[in-house]
Amino acid sequence: MNLHAIKAIYFFEMSRTLRTLMQSIASPVLSTSLYFIVFGAAIGSRMGDIDGVSYGEFIIPGLIMLSLLNESISNASFGIYMPKFTGTIYELLSAPINAFEIIIGFVGAATTKSVIIGVLILLTAKLFVDYEVTHPVYMCCFLFLTASSFSLFGFILGIWADSFERLQIVPMMIITPLTFLGGSFYSIKMLPEFWQTLTLFNPVVYLISGFRWSFYGIADVNVGVSLFMILIFKLICLTVIYWIFKKGYRIKE
Amino acid sequence: MTNSIIQINSLNKIYSSGLSALKDINLNIKRGELFALLGPNGAGKTTLINIICGIINPTSGQILIDGWDNIKAFREARSLVGLVPQEISTDMFETVLHTVNFSRGLFGKAPAPDYIEQVLCALSLWEKKDNKLLTLSGGMKRRVMIAKALAHEPKILFLDEPTAGVDVELRQDMWNRMKDLKDQGVTIILTTHYIEEAEQMADRIGVIDHGQIIVVDEKEALMKKLGKKQLLLTLQMPMQQLPDSLKGYELELIHDGNEMVYTFNSQQVDTGIAQLLKKLDEADIAFRDMKTSESSLEEIFVNLVKKQ
Known part of the structure; x- marks a missing residue:
């Protein structure tokens, strides 16, 4: 295994984050904090509890997931799209590294950045809402699995995209609506039966539900099912990436 | 190795x-x-x-x-x-x-x-x-x-x-x-x-x-093999056309007939230069200067690509 290459890609990507600290880390933490202030501290106090949890506490896992998904996707997609855009991908393709090592470097860096943002949001939330984490190990597990799975998805997106517009379209038009409608701000049990059934086709429901369970021990769907769904999603992403590198899709003629 | x-x-x-x-x-x-x-x-x-x-x-x-x-x-x-x-x-x-x-x-x-x-x-x-x-x-x-x-x-x-x-x-x-x-x-x-x-x-x-x-x-072999050598004669009097006695030579009149170019193969033992000079003398064609030149790699390259 070419460990030096993995290290080079990983730290090259991480240094980009440090170079753009405000945009990469401060901006998502600040915008999510605004949700805590508005929906948690201000409006939340006037709303009733959901499954015995105050509204301010209830929305924390969903809001972390919202940031985590978007950041994982955009970090990983941008990481691989930029070399394609600037032409520096020639160096990756001519280096003695395989697809697996490239993925560890890029996806590893994107996952690290997303987890850092997730943890910072979690710590920031404590300033506005008093919450406890019932299952911290599971919480870390969900955080890591979600960040790495969606970073893999972002990597695919970065390879597929041939313009900055396409790079933005999936997080904006698909991921954000799915997260908002996936129970970030409400329990899906509050929906009419038909919509409850329909919502189960939204994969983000399983992520938010599992993550919320790790905080408060309450879930819309079984926690085992949530974990299973994340692993299935990761497996699908890995299969697609394997195919991409085998065929050279959009990276190698 | x-x-x-x-x-x-x-x-x-x-x-x-x-x-x-x-x-x-x-x-x-x-x-x-x-x-x-x-x-x-x-x-x-x-x-x-x-x-x-x-x-x-x-x-x-x-x-x-x-x-x-x-x-x-x-x-x-x-x-x-x-x-x-x-x-x-x-x-x-x-x-x-x-x-x-x-x-x-x-x-x-x-x-x-x-x-x-x-x-x-x-x-x-x-x-x-x-x-x-x-x-x-x-x-x-x-x-x-x-x-x-x-x-x-x-x-x-x-x-x-x-x-x-x-x-x-x-x-x-x-x-x-x-x-x-x-x-x-x-x-x-x-x-x-x-x-x-x-x-x-x-x-x-x-x-x-x-x-x-x-x-x-x-490089040298390529230039030798594919390169041409030319003899450039600056004539004392301009010429309109070549006399019949010189028709067997690869000659060309340039610059309004003020110069004559003879292309020859430098690899051959007999380049034909001596004979050409003799014929020019017989035909009363006088020249005031002469020099030889060799094709550059660029000319060789252009010729090769043109042939394709």
């Missing part, structure tokens, strides 16, 4: 668009030589380089780099090769030192600050090591591309039109760097539009056109 550091056998490339970019290429690059690959735009030079470096997949054929198959043993093969691409492609927000260190790591080498300093000094980049790439001039960026290609101490260096758009002074400087690398034992494969570059630098020359290698030979 064979004498060939790169062996290309029956290489073909057909792009998904149906364009046949390379047709049955067979080529050996000798260890330690400077090989110039010439060809007009779209001839297949960059495709060939990109396939050797692993950037493009071949349709069929085999490439051995120092005995390693560049697909089956890609790690061993690629670690021997450095590439300076035609386009200046860099992460503009990175510093010189960071991007060169990144290239070294990517090729599986542990950090070597002393070696990197040596490379940057040789390319007059050490003073700029902490500068962001976007602040550098075009020539400096091209030097950075060379530094990146050399960062992992390759045995083979591909330079795809390295002096395109570079001023005369910098071009000369780059030629000196190439000579230094060659002296250090690096095999250099150079593609260029500047035939003068190939003429000055190359040990051997290959010409590619329409995806096929037309000729490969030692």
